[in-house]
Amino acid sequence: MSQQELAQLVGVRRETIVHLENNRYNPSLEMALKIAEIFQLPVEDIFQLNKKEEK
Template sequence: MPKLITKIKEYRAKTNMKQEELAQLIGVRRETIGHLENGKYNPSLKMAMDIAKVFMVPVEELFQFID
């Protein structure tokens, strides 16, 4: 099964954004962002698109599947 790799942490660092801030912007708990960043949770399509919108990048820039 392919593994989902995210660049959320990298983009948060570029913008000095805390997990809590991103969580509030997309309407989830801070723990959800932590799980996403650590590969313990796969986002819904809507959540992935909401996060990409926050950073103004395509979804494919933030999320990639690897074998």
């Protein structure tokens, strides 16, 4: 699936998908759920929480 196709299905611009792929943008809960539904996968299979190291 192209970035443009995914963007159209989710209702966002292609640039938003690019930023998601490059970890420069965190999706809203609604967007994350839509993407998971499109790919028929659990959200946690697509998105992961990046834990910062505690000092």
